[in-house]
Amino acid sequence: MKTAQTRFFVGQIVHHNLFDYRGVVVDVDCCYQGDEQWYERMAVTRPPKDEPWYQILVDNSDGEAYVAEKNLESDLLQEPVEHPLVQYFFECFENGFYKKRTPSH
Secondary structure (H helix, E strand, O other), X not given: OOOOOOOOOOXXXXXXXXXXXXXXXXXXXXXXXXXXXXXXXXXXXXXOOOOOEEEEEEOOOOOEEEEEHHHEEEOOOOOOOOOOOHHHHEEEEEOOEEEEOOOOO
C-alpha cells in the first residue's frame, strides 16, 4: 500500500473543481474513511479511495463536505470563509490561512 502525500493542510482555503465552492480544510485523511454506501451515492466521479480526502467547512453555508484531493485546488482569493464552525476549529485568519485552535486543558 502506498503512503499518500497530502497537497492541502488544516487551515488552508480550497476550491472544489466540480461544484465551484470554497471552503477551509478542518481534517485530512490519508485515504477514504467513509462507508461504501456513501461513496456509491455521493462520489459521482469515483475518485480514488487510496489518495487523501479532506473534511471541508463550506463557505457561506453551515454545510460540511468530505472531498477527494483530486477534486480540490488551492483557492486564489485567500479570503476568510464564512461558516458558523470556523471559530471552533481556528483561532484567527492570517496571511490567507487559518491558524488552528490550540486545545485548552
